Amino acid sequence: MMFAQIVVLEYIHTEDEPRSFTYEIPTELHDRMTIGHLVIVPFGNRRLPGLVIALPETSAIKNLKSIEALLDPQPALSPAQFELAKWISETTLAPLHECIELFLPPGIQGRVDTLYTLVDAELPAKLSATQSELVALLRKRGPLRSAQIDRALPRKNWQEAVRSLTRRNLIEKQSILMPPSVRPKLAKYVRLIADRSASIVDQARSDLSARSEVADRRSRILDYLAHENKPVWISWVYAETGANLADLQALADRELIALGEEEVWRDPLADKSFVSIDPPHLTHDQASVWDKIQLNLSPPSTPYLLHGITGSGKTEIYLRAVAETLAQHKRALVLVPEIALTPQTVQRFAARFAGRVGVIHSGLSDGERYDVWRKTRAGAIDVIIGPRSAVFAPIDRLGLIVIDEEHEGSYKQEHRPFYHAREVALQLARLTNATVILGSATPSLESWSRAQRGEFKLLTLPRRIIGHTQSIQDQQTRYHIEAKSFQPTDVDDARYAEMPPVDIVDLRAEIKSGNPHIFSRRLQNALADVLNRNEQAILFINRRGAATFVLCRDCGHVLKCPRCDSPLTYHEPIDQPQKVTMLICHTCNHREPQPNECPNCHSKRIRYFGTGTQKVEAALKELIPEARTLRWDRDTTSGKDSHEIILQHFIQHEADVLIGTQMIAKGLDLPLVTLVGVISADTTLHLPDFRSSERTFQVLAQVVGRAGRSILGGRAIIQTYAPDNYAIEAAAQHDYESFAKKELEFRQQAAYPPFTRLARLLIRDANADRAKREAEKVATQLDSLLTRSGIARDSIIGPAPCFFAKLRDQYRWHIALRHPDPVSIVRELRLTPAWRIDIDPLSML
Numbered sequence: 001m002m003f004a005q006i007v008v009l010e011y012i013h014t015e016d017e018p019r020s021f022t023y024e025i026p027t028e029l030h031d032r033m034t035i036g037h038l039v040i041v042p043f044g045n046r047r048l049p050g051l052v053i054a055l056p057e058t059s060a061i062k063n064l065k066s067i068e069a070l071l072d073p074q075p076a077l078s079p080a081q082f083e084l085a086k087w088i089s090e091t092t093l094a095p096l097h098e099c100i101e102l103f104l105p106p107g108i109q110g111r112v113d114t115l116y117t118l119v120d121a122e123l124p125a126k127l128s129a130t131q132s133e134l135v136a137l138l139r140k141r142g143p144l145r146s147a148q149i150d151r152a153l154p155r156k157n158w159q160e161a162v163r164s165l166t167r168r169n170l171i172e173k174q175s176i177l178m179p180p181s182v183r184p185k186l187a188k189y190v191r192l193i194a195d196r197s198a199s200i201v202d203q204a205r206s207d208l209s210a211r212s213e214v215a216d217r218r219s220r221i222l223d224y225l226a227h228e229n230k231p232v233w234i235s236w237v238y239a240e241t242g243a244n245l246a247d248l249q250a251l252a253d254r255e256l257i258a259l260g261e262e263e264v265w266r267d268p269l270a271d272k273s274f275v276s277i278d279p280p281h282l283t284h285d286q287a288s289v290w291d292k293i294q295l296n297l298s299p300p301s302t303p304y305l306l307h308g309i310t311g312s313g314k315t316e317i318y319l320r321a322v323a324e325t326l327a328q329h330k331r332a333l334v335l336v337p338e339i340a341l342t343p344q345t346v347q348r349f350a351a352r353f354a355g356r357v358g359v360i361h362s363g364l365s366d367g368e369r370y371d372v373w374r375k376t377r378a379g380a381i382d383v384i385i386g387p388r389s390a391v392f393a394p395i396d397r398l399g400l401i402v403i404d405e406e407h408e409g410s411y412k413q414e415h416r417p418f419y420h421a422r423e424v425a426l427q428l429a430r431l432t433n434a435t436v437i438l439g440s441a442t443p444s445l446e447s448w449s450r451a452q453r454g455e456f457k458l459l460t461l462p463r464r465i466i467g468h469t470q471s472i473q474d475q476q477t478r479y480h481i482e483a484k485s486f487q488p489t490d491v492d493d494a495r496y497a498e499m500p501p502v503d504i505v506d507l508r509a510e511i512k513s514g515n516p517h518i519f520s521r522r523l524q525n526a527l528a529d530v531l532n533r534n535e536q537a538i539l540f541i542n543r544r545g546a547a548t549f550v551l552c553r554d555c556g557h558v559l560k561c562p563r564c565d566s567p568l569t570y571h572e573p574i575d576q577p578q579k580v581t582m583l584i585c586h587t588c589n590h591r592e593p594q595p596n597e598c599p600n601c602h603s604k605r606i607r608y609f610g611t612g613t614q615k616v617e618a619a620l621k622e623l624i625p626e627a628r629t630l631r632w633d634r635d636t637t638s639g640k641d642s643h644e645i646i647l648q649h650f651i652q653h654e655a656d657v658l659i660g661t662q663m664i665a666k667g668l669d670l671p672l673v674t675l676v677g678v679i680s681a682d683t684t685l686h687l688p689d690f691r692s693s694e695r696t697f698q699v700l701a702q703v704v705g706r707a708g709r710s711i712l713g714g715r716a717i718i719q720t721y722a723p724d725n726y727a728i729e730a731a732a733q734h735d736y737e738s739f740a741k742k743e744l745e746f747r748q749q750a751a752y753p754p755f756t757r758l759a760r761l762l763i764r765d766a767n768a769d770r771a772k773r774e775a776e777k778v779a780t781q782l783d784s785l786l787t788r789s790g791i792a793r794d795s796i797i798g799p800a801p802c803f804f805a806k807l808r809d810q811y812r813w814h815i816a817l818r819h820p821d822p823v824s825i826v827r828e829l830r831l832t833p834a835w836r837i838d839i840d841p842l843s844m845l
């Protein structure tokens with residue numbers, strides 16, 4: 001007898017229910033069953049898919065049910081992937097089945113079907129009418145799935161017929177996974193019908209101007225399409241005119257416009273002058289980096305950390321490494337933070353390795369995802385590009401993992417399993433002998449200190465590349481300007497550029513000298529200049545954390561907790577009867593009423609702080625009415641394609657100023673942008689999270705790096721109440737290393753990662769008191785656990801309400817534990833499933 005331990009998949013269950021069960025393996029499957037196989041098992045009165053996780057020799061339980069069938073002859077998880085799933089479960093304390101599900105394409109349950117095959121045998125003469133029909137069908141079309149038979153024999157009870165035929169061994173039944181049904185994705189386009197004479201359109205327009213809102217919208221559509229004079233993507237028409245589908249259909253019915261479909265994926269990159277399909281010769285800097293990279297050694301080489309400012313040629317190194325990997329007949333995995341925000345990177349890979357690239361992104365349907373998964377497993381895709389979940393793709397012969405922008409927070413999953421794709425990738429590389437290249441202009445301090453310790457091999461690209469002499473000439477012609485001379489790159493015809501100069505404007509001084517406007521005078525002048533020259537600007541608002549901390553506009557003083565020095569945050573009086581505005585410390589739960597004057601300079605201009613994109617847009621319109629503005633933030637990007645729409649608009653110079661939050665800081669190459677203005681640099685500095693300086697530095701360094709990416713040059717202006725802050729100063733000087741040095745000193749003093757590790761335990765409850773009591777109870781347990789193991793009690797931080805104290809009607813409390821091996825301690829606590837356990841949390845908010 002042989003047994004298999006099986007995790008039942010996609011079954012609605014409560015969190016603490018067991019999910020793995022032992023089954024008997026039927027004789028015919030004995031020699032075909034391995035760990036990682038997908039099977040069908042009886043479960044209650046249902047048949048469910050499951051995954052084999054162990055093959056025990058014996059079982060203590062008698063009368064086990066038997067596995068019904070093998071769903072797929074190829075295992076869904078390779079041995080290395082299975083090891084990786086176990087590792088994720090052990091290091092994140094998430095249940096194994098959840099970690100296994102990370103590797104599986106979604107919707108397996110819905111894909112289980114049965115295949116019917118006619119056995120080539122004498123058929124008895126006596127068959128019922130339906131049986132004969134079924135036999136004729138299978139004889140004519142070969143093996144069919146139930147869904148296909150359903151369609152061929154509508155309204156027939158063929159199931160009944162099939163049962164007696166299988167009993168008599170005339171038809172064979174087999175459980176299978178249905179192939180994906182993937183249609184090419186079509187995008188709808190709208191155009192004005194060209195052969196309509198202008199008078200007809202005018203007539204329609206005057207008919208329409210019956211002064212209703214609907215008529216307004218519809219005539220806006222006609223105006224807009226006439227102005228565009230080409231087919232326009234439907235989402236774009238919606239965005240521009242506020243129209244809906246009914247409006248478009250009404251106009252189409254009157255034959256004024258036509259709706260059509262085109263296959264997407266359109267090229268979001270209008271300016272392709274930098275992209276050449278043929279690899280360029282490496283610059284001297286790149287060549288010396290490339291010389292140090294050795295791919296696919298066994299045992300694997302130390303992971304590489306490629307540190308290079310924005311535009312220094314990192315991507316070119318990744319491309320080179322991928323090409324080399326493919327030449328060794330291995331495959332490559334390229335992780336990027338968010339596909340929608342990094343279309344240009346994806347384009348470059350797709351162009352260089354045409355036909356061999358598969359992209360995984362959140363816009364894919366389940367069917368499309370399953371298709372990519374199957375193609376990858378079958379070895380039909382050699383380069384996989386995707387966000388964090390792409391690390392789970394079933395890639396055989398993996399030779400290289402690239403993690404672009406390795407510092408990005410989106411690599412961490414913020415729900416269970418709380419894994420970090422960088423750590424998963426490093427472990428995957430250990431298991432498969434693959435090479436890892438991590439790249440960033442602003443490496444995470446964790447990675448940086450690993451490089452200092454020799455766990456990563458540091459590679460540096462210190463200078464920005466402006467491009468080939470050829471592309472420089474192209475740009476000169478396009479922008480009608482005389483380029484200044486760029487520094488030659490020694491070995492080739494590419495040229496280096498200077499990083500853009502960055503000015504820091506002290507907002508306290510600006511207020512003192514009588515300008516309370518959200519734009520300093522320097523920024524006002526710079527904006528006017530840019531618009532005069534018909535170039536583009538980006539205005540960046542560091543909105544995360546704004547409107548929460550309390551700052552004196554005269555002296556820049558920020559209110560801090562008297563007990564633990566964390567910034568105090570402002571809270572509307574929600575959960576207490578006195579209705580006093582309170583300031584709360586999210587580290588130790590200290591509370592105090594909001595003061596009326598600054599404790600430092602007694603100014604009355606002390607208030608909570610915050611400016612949104614709308615306010616900045618309005619202020620800009622007031623200052624320069626003819627400026628064409630575009631907002632890019634969570635509010636304007638709720639639609640599925642809205643990132644692409646906004647980006648397209650801006651790249652095509654249909655707007656002069658892009659106003660946005662964090663997302664505009666991502667890897668965009670925008671040649672016309674010659675000014676980046678940071679409206680408020682400080683907001684993230686005052687978040688109650690030990691990484692707030694690091695985040696501030698990263699986002700500022702990235703966003704000022706958007707300026708001056710072309711021969712037009714550029715500059716950046718950072719407005720701040722904290723001009724002397726080291727994060728802000730270092731970002732303005734493009735000086736990562738001095739920032740890292742200072743920040744690491746602080747982390748060491750305060751005993752924070754990377755000098756220790758953290759576990760964050762978070763409880764949510766609809767009842768505020770219960771949340772607090774539960775948090776206090778667990779903190780006490782933790783305390784006695786630590787005392788017993790002789791660990792200092794100050795390794796517990798909290799309990800305290802989270803910075804986001806109430807989310808979706810749930811009160812949130814947390815406790816953090818500092819410990820070199822937090823898993824070993826937290827495991828002992830045996831927390832209920834209501835607790836969220838985040839080992840090495842990225843956010844403390």
Ligand code: ADP
Nearest residue numbers: 274280281282283311312313314315316465494
């Ligand atoms: P990063 O990834 O560090 O931001 P990129 O690889 O995107 O840098 O390079 C910046 C710009 O310089 C891109 O437009 C790229 O096409 C160009 N470039 C990079 N390497 C070379 C090279 N060796 N020769 C010519 N142009 C290059």
Ligand code: ZN
Nearest residue numbers: 561564585588
């Ligand atoms: Zn405190």
Ligand code: ZN
Nearest residue numbers: 552555598601
């Ligand atoms: Zn003050």
